[in-house]
Structures are given as C-alpha cells and as structure tokens.
Amino acid sequence: MKYLEKLAQFICRNMTLWVVGFSAVAFFYPEPFKPIGKNISYLLGVIMLGMGLTMSLEDFRLVLTRPKDVFYGVFFRYLIMPLVGFGVAHMLGLPPALAAGMVLLGAAPSGTGSNVMTYIAKGDTALSITVSSINTILAPVLTTYIFAYLAGAMIPIDVNALLMDIVKIVLVPVAAGVALHMLAPILVEKLTKVVPAVSVTCIIAIIAAVVALNAAKLATVALVLCVAVAIHNIAGLLLGYYSGRVVGMSKKKSRAITFEIGMENSGLAVALALAHLDPMAALPAAVMTVWEYITGSVLASYWGNRPIDEQTESASEDEVNSFQQG
Template sequence: MVTFLEKLAALVCKYMTVWVLVASTIAFVNPAPFKFVGPYISYLLGVIMLGMGLTMSLKDFRLVLTRPKDVFYGVSFRYLIMPLAGFGVAKLLGLPPALAAGMVLLGAAPSGTGSNVMTYIAKGDTALSITVSSVNTILAPVLTPYIFLLLAGSMIPIDVTVLLVDIVKIVLIPVAAGVALHMAAPNLVEKIIKIVPAVSVVFIITILSSVVALNAAKMATVALVLCLAVILQNVLGLTLGYYSSKSVGMSAKKSRAITFEIGMENSGLAVALALAHLDPMAALPAAVGAVWQYISGSVLASYWSNRPLEEEKDIAKEVVLVE
C-alpha cells in the first residue's frame, strides 16, 4: 500500500504542470463547482507550508553560518529583483491597479519549494537553494508586507499589519510546526515524507482552480495582457537572477540555484493574501504565475541538466591540454 501511494505521489508531482493546466481550464469553462474553495484557501496553504516544514530541519540553516555571503546575496536578490520587476512590468503595460498590485505581491512573496527541485534537476547548488528558500520564507512575514506597501501602497488600500499577521499564521507557524515535528518524530516523518509533496501539489491545484473560477469572467477580458505581464516578470527574474549572482562572483553551480530562487515564487501565498486583503483580481497574476513558472523552470532546468557547468568545461579543457 505504501509503495503504491509513493508511486502515485511521484506521478502527481511529475506531471504537476499538466494537472494545473487541465484543472484551471475546467474551472474557467465551468467555474461553479470550484468557487466554494475560496474561503478555505488560507487553510489549504497552511497545510502546504506545514508540508514544507516537514521537509526542513535546523541543518538547512547551517549555510547561514558557513556561507553567509552566498545566503545573503540569494535572499537580497530574491526580495529586490522580483518586486521591482513586477512593479516595472505593471507600469510598462499600464495594468489596472488590482492587477498591478497583484504583480507586486507575487514578486514580494518568498521563493517556492519548486525552486529546490528545479535546482536539483539543473545540477545547481541544491544545499544553497534549500537554505535560501528556508531563510527567505522565515523572513517573509516582515519583508513581504513592507515591500508590498512600499511599491503598491499608492495603487490599492493596504493594512500592512493585518497582512503581516496573516503571513505569520499562514507561513511561519505551519513551517515552524513542521520543523518541530520533523525533529521530534523523525521516524514518523520519514515514513510519510515521499507522499507530502503530492498532497501539496493537490492543494496547490485546488487553490489555483478556485482562483480561476472566482475570476473567470474578468480573466476573459485581461487574459492576453495578464499572461504577457507574468511571462515578462518571470523571464526578467530568471535572467537578472543568474547574471546578478554571476556579477558577485558566484560559480555556475551557485548561480543556477539563485536563478530558480528568484524566478520561482510562492504563488499560493500571493493568491491567499490577495483574496483575503485585496481585490480578487489581484490574485490572477499569482494564479497564472504558478503555471508559467513551472513551464519556464522545467525548460531551463532541462536545458542546464544537459550542459556541463562552466567549471566542468574548464576541467575538460585542462585534461585535453595535458593529454
């Protein structure tokens, strides 16, 4: 039974992008059955973050002490590049206030767990990716609302204190509970850990389908510009993430990790916050971004996985010269 569940979980995770596209399309065409999920999105996200906490332990933060510069750059780039990219793209395309605020909120969210998977596939520095994800998630309750206030405060009314409290409840407490459970009952966690990502994927799909259903009528009028905005923000994030990390002397392996940390966001958090505190339309960039970032991330990870790291190229050249 356990083996079957693990195989099923692997299948669910492997084709996540496909399931998201199918479910979102169905929700767009027939929104009624999906709308009831709306009030429960924050709870679903809490379960997702609990699952993230179960995969973490205190050792995931050890690079803060052993490689503080790498972690500092990763977290700084995360909270600098994407919010500004979202703000810039929104201004460039002249998006309505709700969508513009949604772009900034998506950019100000911490990186998503998908960044760790893409880094692993791309032969990047997975340890650095996990640490940066962990640190910027812990910092999210403070940084996300205040960055959002700074860039989007003039676009849409914001109660930053309520936003902060919600992030603590949705992110910090569940993640901390997951880490504590991992430390207190490692054997139990070990038995279920292969199934946890699939549960998160199912909940993410449920959340995104609900957002599409709640905004189906509005999506039809803004679909083109919305998709263009999200794609531009994501491509900017991936590109600037890679070259910013290279500019501060990071190796190719580290740069690949930082690229995904910046280009892949916790879109579920952005969706939950937008629905709870902003116009429902502000949740649309995160809903579209959740689909697109897995497409772009998968393509980039596959491309890098088939190309040797720059350090490996240099070694290969040296071997040829010696021979």
C-alpha cells in the same frame, strides 16, 4: 504505502497537466469551485506544513559557513522581483488590482519548486534550500513592507493584518513541520514521500478556485496578464543568474540563485490577494504557478544536460575571491 508513493509520483509528474485541466474546467464551470476560495489560507497552510516537514536545522548551517552566498540570495530575491513586478505593471498599464497582484507576487518569497529545479539543473542545491528557508522565514516582514511601500499608492493596504496573515499562513505551519521533523524523524521520512502530492493537490485546488472566482473577468485580461507574467518570470530568471555572476558566484551557485529569484511562492500571493485585495489581484500569481514550472523545468533540463567543469569553476571563483580581497 508503495501504492500511495506511486500515486504521489504520478500526481507530481503530471502537475502542469492537472493545473491546466482543472483551470479550464473551473473557467467554464466555476460554481463548484468557488467555495474553495474560503479555504485557500488553510490549503496554503498545508503546503507550508509540508515544506516544514522537509526542513531541518541542518538547512540553516550555510548561514554560518557561507553567509555571503546566503545574503546575496536573500537580498537579490527581495530586491529584483518586487521592482520587476512594479515595473511590468506600469509598463503595461495594468488596472490597479492586477498591478497590485503583480507587486505582491514579486514581493513573495522563493517558491518551493526552486530546490527541485536547482537539483535537476546541477546547481548548488544546499544553497538553494538555505536561501528558500531564510526567504520564507523573513517573509512576514519583508513581503509585507515591500508590498506596502510599492503598492500602497495603488490600493489601500492594512499592513498589520497582512503581516499577521503571513505569520499564520507561513511561519506557524513551517515551524510545526520542522518541530515534527525533529521529534519524529522516522515517521516524517515516510510521510515526505507522499507530502509533495498533497501539496500539488492543494495548489491545483487553489488555482481552480482563483480561476472560478475570476472567470467573468479573466477573458478580458487574459492576453495582457499572460504577457505580464511571462516578462516577470523571464526577467527574474535572467537577472537572477547574472546578478550571481556579477558578484563573483560560480555557475553552480548562480544556477541556484536563478531559481530562487525566478520561481516564486505564488500560492502565498494568491492567498494574500484573496484575503486582502480584489480577487482579480490573485490572477497573476495563479498564472505564474503554471508558467514558472514550465520555464523552470525547461531551463533546469537544459542546464542539467550541460555539466559544469568543476575544476574550471573552482579556479575561477578563487580568482574572483583573491581579487575582491586584494
């Protein structure tokens, strides 16, 4: 088991390298990777199962004890990123398939890496975990209808089919993972040491498949696609942090909200794009998977080396609360 744990750590530690390497291979030699495209929904289901295994009912406790903080995290997640995706698509004049992919990416729930980045950044990890969990549970309804509203004029969308796919790909595996965590906690505790590596392997396979399926088109849109994804992500991180500060959140909470908004469940966007849209619509999410981990880790490391003065933060937050109550 120790060997597996070390292997898992090695895989996770070098995730960006694996993604870039396999994507390059898939671009130049796409045929071996194309068949994976048929199984992307299953691979994402494995990732969501892994997420569920790390969750427990305790993760939802903050909904009752700090409802305002959780509400802001969920509200800003589903307000900011879909609008940013829509705005970037129109600003850059993206073709319909890519534009729809940008909106779908923005309408997806928080990414699973947001919790890790919040921890590294010395942010409010408990808030991050709770907001991620709630965002994921609400995804079938919010992702479906926000995407349909913003992208409906770009491409035809089967709303009911989209909603049911998100339920099958997200809710069912997550619920199964939570149930297993409750029924067999000791076994799950052992499994969770290698689960992240399984998730990373699935992510690598998903991205390689998307690159392979779009290899012929990718070269023609690579530059504008990278610019669009970079703007989307950086805008999300900036707006995430300052939206938290505007509503009176401490720096620690705002750091959590930053990653909840700026990091997205790009794997879900990839699976939905391939199932319901043109394969080209999956490209923004595929590129984001690499980009958001680069920017997220850089920002998290920067904040992690700049500790927050807890006493000053506490006093500042008390002043804001008193002002709002007054």
